[in-house]
Amino acid sequence: MGKDVTNILVCGVGGQGVILASDVMADTFLEAGYDVKKSEVHGMAQRGGAVVSHVRYGQKVYSPLIRMGEVDYLFSTEKLEVLRWMEYCTPSTVVITDTVQINPPAVNLGEMEYPTDIDDFLKGNFEKVYTVDATEIAKELGNARAANVVLLGVLSKLLGIEEALWKKCLLERLPKKLHELNLQAFEKGRLAV
């Protein structure tokens, strides 16, 4: 990266496993020998629908927050949520997003329309964009909730950290009965790159 610290902004909607995805990342980077800092939201902020977690790793990391304009990877479990964090990104930010759409309250209440041109916007503004049908893939495997793990598979392929470490840390965070399905979801994500 040519930088001391790699910054990953993980975002999505409550219930999509944003926190789990960021936990697996943090565990993996720690296992790989890096210093890691991560932030997440709790309490009233958690009732807001939009969920975000900052994950940072490198030889030495001090702050748990990413400065605006410093995101290296934007990891989103929902397509519209990507737009919420544009001030944190630059054209060289790598965008990884599920194609699934979850309407925010303003769309539900008819106050706004879900934007239809997000794909064009992303392709026009970022050098590297990975839009993945993660929820669809996870549904086919039998559980839509594994979409976050499909996306983790995508990210793992881009970061150059040993695959086995990712899998180990992923399984440590999950109950045994979900291991097989999530390993498949992770593999599918890696194949999508």
Add this chain to the structure above:
Amino acid sequence: MVGLKRRVLLGNEAIAWALLQEGATVLTSYPGTPASEILDTVIKLKAELQLRVHASWAINEKVAFEIALSNSWLGGRSAVMMKQVGLNVALDPLMSAAYTGVKGGFIVVAADDPGPYSSQTEQDSRLLALFAKIPVFDPSTPQEAMEMVGRAFELSERFRIPVMLRPTSWVCHARQGLQLRGIEAVEPSLSLGKDPYHWAAPPRQRFRLHRELNQKIGEMAEGDSFSTLGNPEAELAVVASGVPFAHLRDLMRSLGLEDRLAVFKVDRPFPLPRGLQGLLRRYRGVLLLEETYPVMELQLPFRDRVHGRLDGTIPSEGELTPEVVLRALRKLLGEGPLGEVPRPPEGSRPRLCPGCPHRAAFWAIKEALPGGIYPSDIGCYTLGLNLGAVDSFLCMGASISLAEGFYLSLKGSAGEVPPICATIGDSTFFHAGVPALIDAVHQRASFVLVIMDNGSTAMTGGQPTPASAEDGKKAVEMEEVVRGCGVEHLQVVDPYDVPRMVKAVKEAYRFTQLHGGPAVVISRRPCPLIAREPSRGVVRVTEECTGCMSCVEETECPALEEGEGRPLVLEDLCRGCGLCVYVCPMGALELEGG
């Protein structure tokens, strides 16, 4: 002892681990973001490691403080944890305990919420440490918070004084890899002893205790509690504590500022080390980075070269994000402003969850008492604001006293008194609502009080209330408490039974009109998130639907969307509470499987 490796821990988990590692035997708290997970973790570790410590959720922060303090007076190490506004509730014992002192180490963890993300104020607890004249540690990372717990216990025992640990949200809710030590069982020998000079000092003795306290603080200020980084020979200096220090370190590295700035990292902002004050005089400019009030800045006797909140270099409200710190650094370095700090994007508007029993209760209240005054309280139900069923919230328990006050004022005025209906959660009712209810009964203040009893402290993750019977604790029955306060009209209703709920609120109002004094409805149904109950079914839209969208607009339920000319039920989210079935003016919605 358990085998320990390096683990990624939440700041609050790290604090909990450190408190137990350092031998705390009594740990108490009242839940509140961002502090809640500290005692959650203590209770979990206690069970996992079979520790013989007392760990309990108290009815409120004042009581929690006093329980923990008593163990310290007996000689055991103790800790009490709360969010910043909780410290306001515990301020009375804190002020006095600073005078009386302690025996076993005593730590007050007050977690601040700059921003604020989940609080009614962004007050700085360090200023209350200064006010009470007790030392305060200000960690910048989970790791530092862990280390400071040990230092705080030592300082507390050496000076026989309560010590504050003040983490902020991005310490509490940050994670980092930490090396843990084992937790060993401790058996402190406990005895109060006869020491009236400290534990029962009358006002005349309090003067002497105050002088002792001043001596303690004066002596502590002589010690060093800061470290020097960067280039001490530079012309400009930065003094930093807490999370802004972590932002500063990253910025100095990425901007290559190591040679251009002297940096003084302060672990203990009060009392500010006297040696530091002397050192700072040699610099042409000194920038203070601290969250949220100018606590260190106010302790510096010279002002002309000091930049921070008092001269406007740092905004007086809001958190010190990396962007704000960057702008302040540029000002100090004379590099010209970067313009306005862009506001981080707003999250979508918070809403009650699908199936939340509060939603049905609020709708019933509006239906029963339209045009009323609706004071509410602190908890998930502040979100009733979106539904037009909440007119005010101030602080814990205030819904009841405000309702009393509104009634007493309006009764004395010329016009008619509108219906007044206060709402409060079960945990908040126990916390600070009970004295207010007794007062309202005593004053014959006429209003309806709906206690929204979901069986837990839901907003903070479902901690128990005094009505919970887990772990062999005695469940205090809410009905008995309400009647014991002198309330003469009480009904308990399941809010999912919307017609009954509407009727109960109307009847309660009628009682207040006929007999005077408050009437209470307990709206009882467990929080579906915490009780993990299965869904009761799914709502279907039938042919009768005219597409008026009342169901979407009046319930603001996340499971309902405006579809093409008709509402759309998101089946994954719908919990079958059935409120929308009652709301629909056409009777066009049906609950299937209910």
